[in-house]
Amino acid sequence: MRGPIFFLILFLGFGTLEAQEDIFGIDTKARTKNRKAQSDIGNVTRNLISNISFEFSGGGAYHNSVIDFLSETPGQYPISQFRNLDSLRELTGEDTLRFSGGSYAFPVNLGVRINVFNTLTIGGGYGREFGNISSLQADNYEWNFEQNSYVIDRFYGTVGLVLYDARKRAKYLSWRYRRYGSSNFYMQSEKNQRIRQNYPWRFILEGEFGNVIMRQSFDENLNANDRSFYSVGLRIEREFSEYSRIFVKAGAEFRNFGFQSQNLNEFQDLSQTLYIAQVGFSINLPGTKRCKVEGCGVVMRHLHDGVEYRGSSIFRMQNRKIGQWY
Structure with a gap:
């Protein structure tokens, strides 16, 4: 009986940590579209200038x-x-x-x-x-x-x-692997790995x-x-x-x-x-501001209080993968 209760407590604990912020104020919740400023006008402006x-x-x-x-x-x-x-x-x-x-x-x-x-x-x-x-x-x-x-x-x-470009390449790879069904785990895994590659x-x-x-x-x-x-x-x-x-x-x-x-x-x-x-x-022009939170050493793109910040120079990849760190 103690075993299931232990795992239940462990699961709830991880769920609580996932919804909170860590000691540096980094929001660990995955988001696809993050705010770049606290105000709506600032957020729209930064999204626009990032395309220039x-x-x-x-x-x-x-x-x-x-x-x-x-x-x-x-x-x-x-x-x-x-x-x-x-x-x-x-x-x-x-x-x-x-x-x-x-x-x-x-x-x-x-x-x-x-x-x-x-x-x-x-x-x-x-x-x-x-x-x-x-x-x-x-x-x-x-x-x-x-x-x-x-x-x-x-x-x-x-x-x-x-x-x-990278997006059109991802669409092309999806079309190329269309003949393999979802049950073909090997080919689906190969397709996903190729799509995730940096292009x-x-x-x-x-x-x-x-x-x-x-x-x-x-x-x-x-x-x-x-x-x-x-x-x-x-x-x-x-x-x-x-x-x-x-x-x-x-x-x-x-x-x-x-x-x-x-x-x-x-x-x-x-x-x-x-x-x-x-x-x-x-x-x-960088639409995302450089992180200046004291004590924050994150070098990748991250969140503070729901606002996205970058931790690296604009001349470095923000979300670096293996082989892109040096």
């Missing part, structure tokens, strides 16, 4: 410039002979040429992103591009610019679609659009003020914690400029295509 991130990126680009030339007065443009051949002649209004050439640029960007239900990202930013442009060639003719270097400012907005990668299809402003032009006849552009790219992120990550991004950008003739009666379209590769760092 700031980022910095830089990289390189190869740009290809093209002019489909057709003019009634070819002599009004800076075209010269590329080779001194006797067979060359002066261009006439009936000649059509395709001038093209490539060179390199180095863009840097500062941006802000807002996460929308882990499905979309929207944001914008500012960028500066330092580049060079070489002479454009067509057959034996050459289009010469006044100088080779330029500086461009970019103001842009961006929209991204999350193609694959730090995220793949995003992004589109950008905005305007470019020429700060230092490579030719005074170039009409490049407030020109629009658009780009598409694939962004791959690798998380270091819930708040910090690095990313690489590759894509193509398209924009057009106008090259004015000397008599101002006509112009030629200068189209540029940039193939860009960038590396950057992104950091989220």
Whole structure:
């Protein structure tokens, strides 16, 4: 008789401890959605700012410039002979040429992103591009610019679609193991273990659009003020914690400029295509406050008086698993 009574008391004791807080004020009750502030307004605000991130990126680009030339007065443009051949002649209004050439640029960007239900990202930013442009060639003719270097400012907005991340991976694994019944404990255990694994990668299809402003032009006849552009790219992120990550991004950008003739009666379209590769760092605003309770040494996310706190830097995983402590 004493045995069952002992276990009953032990069970009730553990149940009482589970519903209470320990000596550090840590609420041990499991919750899926915890408050981040005592007031309702503060809680809503912190949930909102936790979806905002700031980022910095830089990289390189190869740009290809093209002019489909057709003019009634070819002599009004800076075209010269590329080779001194006797067979060359002066261009006439009936000649059509395709001038093209490539060179390199180095863009840097500062941006802000807002996460929308882990499905979309929207944001914008500012960028500066330092580049060079070489002479454009067509057959034996050459289009010469006044100088080779330029500086461009970019103001842009961006929209991204999350193609694959930890949540989509969990859904994919659930679909993949759908043919195994609940009675197959081995396969169900394998599925759950794979879902619980840390998956730090995220793949995003992004589109950008905005305007470019020429700060230092490579030719005074170039009409490049407030020109629009658009780009598409694939962004791959690798998380270091819930708040910090690095990313690489590759894509193509398209924009057009106008090259004015000397008599101002006509112009030629200068189209540029940039193939860009960038590396950057992104950091989220922490919606959860750092724990400052005296004597509390918990390094994982935890509760005090029903409010969630974090015990680690934003550059560390908050709820670390085996292998993530060092």
